[in-house]
Amino acid sequence: MTISMRATVRTAAVLSGLALALSACGGGGTDDASGSELSGSVKIDGSSTVAPLTTVASELFTEENGRVQIPVGTSGTGGGFEKFCAGETDISNASRPIKDEEKAACAAKGVKYSEFTVANDALSVVVSKENTWATCLTVEQLKKIWEPGSKVNNWKQIDASFPDEPLKLFGPGTDSGTFDYFTAEINGEEGASRSDFQPSEDDNVIVQGVSGSKGGLGYFGFSYYEENADKLKVLQIDGGAGCVAPSVAAAQDGTYKPLARPLFIYPSAEALKRPEALAFVEYYVGNHAKIAEAAKFVPLNATQETALKQALDALKTQAG
Amino acid sequence: MTTAPARHRTENPSLAGRFRPLEPLFKGMLLASLALAVLFLVVLLSYVVTEGWDRLDPRLWENFPSKLYPERAGAQSAIVGTIYVIALTGAFCVPIGVMTAIYLEEYADGSRWWNRMIELNIQNLAGVPSIVYGILGLGVIARGLDLGRTLLTASLTLSLLVLPVVIIAAREAIRAVPGSIRQASLALGATPWQTIARQVLPAAVPGIATGVILALSRAIGEAAPLLLLGAVTHITFNPSGITDSYTVLPIQIFNWTKQPEAEFHTLASAAIVILLFILLAMNSVAIWVRNRYQKRW
Missing domain, CATH: 3.40.190.10 (Periplasmic binding protein-like II)
Known part of the structure; x- marks a missing residue:
């Protein structure tokens, strides 16, 4: 009797051990198809409207830089800024400009950032x-x-x-x-x-x-x-x-008023000190039109494009 | 142990021969309730299977999510994330839950007010909405303990969420072990600890296993607290450690249903089938454990 019960306990222990072991074999294999040197991760959260855009950017970027991990969350614009200003994320997606109280929260934590208009949407x-x-x-x-x-x-x-x-x-x-x-x-x-x-x-x-x-x-x-x-x-x-x-052209040239709206990302200056984050933001800026089209948004017009490039340069200077 | 009574049906001769007009009606109502419950399950299952049929293939577990190429998108990171979260949750909540149950059943003096208060609190905790645990996890575990939005945080939070269920189930199972077993063990000179470890716990394994699986089944479907705890919606790598970012199937499904492209809706249905499959697999293990270790007195 006692022996069989001991066996019972042992089998139960083995079972739970097995469950743990099973769980352990999932990870590990990050495939690295490219020869890129970059690795690490860029954490992004924020608006669910902008998420498809950033997701496409992340996918295109990781096609060339297989070892960089770019998870994209969708906590909403407000939820994204909350994490961003707490220093928990590197880039925040936003479908509206940052609010004053969010600016204050970022300032309190010393999080410096810049607003990038990356695409337009036509409501x-x-x-x-x-x-x-x-x-x-x-x-x-x-x-x-x-x-x-x-x-x-x-x-x-x-x-x-x-x-x-x-x-x-x-x-x-x-x-x-x-x-x-x-x-x-x-x-x-x-x-x-x-x-x-x-x-x-x-x-x-x-x-x-x-x-x-x-x-x-x-x-x-x-x-x-x-x-x-x-x-x-x-x-x-x-x-x-x-x-x-509403159309791509009308949203771009500003004739679709007043429901054409800009979409933003907010990279932090701190994040741009890391090569993988800098490379990702540069990729995003450099390929904004391709990204916007793939995500079915309206690409920037010429004025917005110039402003985007300037914003990147300014933030890079700030990041040092 | 020679004349074990039949467990599943009480053959009471005094009831068998009688006829009461309400009897068939009541039986009919019971059958109708059962049929309704089963019907919903069948409808739900056939709906998701037909909806997701086109994508119920290896792409689903071999590939990672993709916004660019819906036809290539899969849910590997979510499937692996779900398995990680559930395994870790089990690893945290089973020992703590069972030990708490042992204390409350075998050691605690039920006439003391603090022990009664602990009991009452555990029962109340079982009814707290999951989003409240999400807020707790965010404030205390993610930020207070500074563990961040990681697998570890998610598992700890889900452990808290299902701990009351585990404790209650384990207590029921321990209570169901006849007192005579304990007395016999103690009479033979075993210490209380030896009695618990060698007699009571092994006998309670079926009940505990059932409770644990029920608890983990609740945890596996949770999306609300994990949304707060930073389960991300697009992640193209599997977690490789407990401090990694992650996603789980409910979040992935939730995200896919919100996409404008119809392909992702099919994909969501296919992922629901996978989630149900994992759930059923867990339940089968529970049934197997229960049947394997069931004791008759």
Whole structure:
């Protein structure tokens, strides 16, 4: 009896040991296809909107520098800055400029950084394919729909020529940078929006919602429209100078107003002292157009490009 | 030990012959509840399998995530990360949980108020939402102990999260060992420690194993606390040590479902199948351990 029970304990011990041993054989094999000298890791976190861009940059960069590890997190712009200013990450992705209180947090920890505009996004206002009446909305009309306390719930309230069709609103959740930007540009105050719309942190839910309801209307980043162009109709926006549809060209030359927005990365000066981080940021800056296109964003225009190169030079000088 | 009673069915002759009109109705309701639960599982499984079918191939575990090439993307870093996190969580929470249970069952004096308070607290802790543990892990483990956003932090936090479940299950298992076994052992001159180590614990292994697997099954599906603890969404290397960055399957799935490209949605379904597979594998081990070590008194 005692012997069999001892055997029991021993087998149990072996089992748990096996579980540990199994877990240990996963790591180790980082394949290194390239002959690059660089190694180490560059930690990035921040906006989930900018993440695809930085992810593409990280992938392209590691194709040539196999030993550099570049994990990209998506804690949101605010969450990213919190980690960045605590010195926990090297680069922060942001879909809006850094706020004053975040600047203060960075200053308190001695984190020096610089703002790089790396691409543009065109926030797209979309309706269902079944919507045959609307092709263009003015900023005033959008404001009438989305402002806090708005009672608009039928398309005919937006414009007398529109049919009697209930309006169903979909939009990003209040934590997203897209929501912040849209409310700031359309309603004039960041975060000010009517609250009786269907919010979702997942833009695919907005795609589903709008494509499934005849009177639906929603907004999100350009790439979600591009991927779902067969299911959705995009509206032109009249920002005072005529109707303009969101497109790469319109976002680049500034005619898609006011919903074209810049996307940022914030590298820290401290990180640029490390060769692998410097190489990555230089790669990002040098290939920004290729990266933006691959991630389905709008590349920078000539002015923005010059500004980006200058920002890099300035930060390099600061890093020493 | 000669006449072990049948365990699975109580053949009570006094109940067998009677007929009561509510009896079939009640039985029908029970069967319907069971059918509903099974139906949901079947629907869920067939849905994810059909959705993810196109990507349920070696690419999924041989490749790393890729935004550029959806057709090449895989979840190796997430699969390995999940196995690491779960193994480490088990390594932390099993010894601590079992030792706590032994103390509470075998040594603690239940009439003392502090012991009762510890018990009450453990039961309450089992119901605390996981995101609260995430905040705790971030504040105390990642920042307070300065362990950063690493595998170690994630495993320690998940260990805290599932520790109450392990303790409660282990206590139940230890309590189920008949007192006569302990008394016999003590009467033969064994010390309390010898009694526990050689008689009580081996007999409680099936119950403890079941509890541990249930606890780890909860941990494996957790995404909320790990989002706070820095599980990243794009990582193209496996962790090579406990202080590395990592991701886990729930986070990878969550990230893929949010992508605009439809390929990633297929990939997410395929990854769900992998997650379910790991879960089922763990459960099978639990069932095997239970059957292998079950004792009858």
